[in-house]
Amino acid sequence: MSEVLADELPSGMHRGICALSGPNLSREIIGSKPASTVIASADVDAACTAQRITNSNLFRVYTNEDIVGVEFGGALKNIIALAAGVCDGLNYGDNAKAAIITRGLAEIGRLAEAAGANPLTLAGLAGMGDLIATCSSSLSRNQYFGRRLALGDSAETIRASMDNVAEGVDTVAGAITVANRLGIEMPIAQTMHKIIFESVPLERAVQELMERAPRPE
Ligand SMILES: NC(=O)C1=CN([C@@H]2O[C@H](COP(=O)(O)OP(=O)(O)OC[C@H]3O[C@@H](n4cnc5c(N)ncnc54)[C@H](O)[C@@H]3O)[C@@H](O)[C@H]2O)C=CC1
Ligand SMILES: O=C(CO)COP(=O)(O)O
Numbered sequence: 001m002s003e004v005l006a007d008e009l010p011s012g013m014h015r016g017i018c019a020l021s022g023p024n025l026s027r028e029i030i031g032s033k034p035a036s037t038v039i040a041s042a043d044v045d046a047a048c049t050a051q052r053i054t055n056s057n058l059f060r061v062y063t064n065e066d067i068v069g070v071e072f073g074g075a076l077k078n079i080i081a082l083a084a085g086v087c088d089g090l091n092y093g094d095n096a097k098a099a100i101i102t103r104g105l106a107e108i109g110r111l112a113e114a115a116g117a118n119p120l121t122l123a124g125l126a127g128m129g130d131l132i133a134t135c136s137s138s139l140s141r142n143q144y145f146g147r148r149l150a151l152g153d154s155a156e157t158i159r160a161s162m163d164n165v166a167e168g169v170d171t172v173a174g175a176i177t178v179a180n181r182l183g184i185e186m187p188i189a190q191t192m193h194k195i196i197f198e199s200v201p202l203e204r205a206v207q208e209l210m211e212r213a214p215r216p217e
Pocket of ligand 1 (some may be wrong): 025
């Protein structure tokens with residue numbers, strides 16, 4: 001998103017571009033429940049200004065200079081939330097869900113680092129934090145989409161039935177394109193791509209994920 005803004009805005013405004021991301025399910029925030037987030041910008045002063053404007057006793061805002069890491073964390077976690085929804089919908093249990101979250105974070109980190117992010121950013125609120133919230137919460141639209149896939153609904157049917165956007169669906173294709181370009185393996189994203197865009201039956205796609213050659217963690 002920051003690249004799109006830079007393309008559209010005059011060059012004098014580029015240094016002020018910030019990205020906000022974190023475990024920020026909007027219904028909880030609207031309900032005045034406490035939350036934390038990250039505002040990232042290559043320009044520390046811009047991030048600090050945005051922090052001053054948005055920080056409150058209910059919304060604790062941290063700054064970060066790694067805008068690439070914050071944006072990749074926010075975008076890619078939606079794909080893993082789709083997979084977490086599939087996992088829940090198939091009643092695979094908590095061990096499988098923890099594996100999806102943890103190995104999901106590993107593949108998000110690989111791609112983000114290859115794109116120039118600091119891997120430590122992905123251990124923070126915009127990475128691990130948002131991943132936990134989105135993969136665990138029944139409020140997540142991406143997780144809901146995954147659960148519906150597991151119930152046998154097609155992506156088109158689910159999309160047509162939703163008022164709002166499960167962003168991970170479109171992000172899957174973009175992430176695979178970037179991953180292929182950078183030579184990064186993203187097995188969970190690739191599995192979601194097979195299920196949503198290649199009509200591979202769900203159980204077969206999951207079996208293929210589990211039957212990949214064993215490797216070090
Ligand atoms: N709702 C939430 O809890 C959270 C949302 N976000 C992110 O914030 C952003 C907005 O979220 P919401 O307002 O909840 O989503 P929403 O689904 O309610 O609204 C998205 C809006 O974008 C429009 N849109 C979709 N594709 C478009 C396109 N190609 N061109 C122009 N407009 C398009 C849709 O028509 C819709 O009005 C998303 O990126 C979402 O992932 C992040 C954290 C939490
Ligand atoms: O990004 C979110 C929480 O931080 C919201 O997740 P969904 O887009 O899946 O609802």
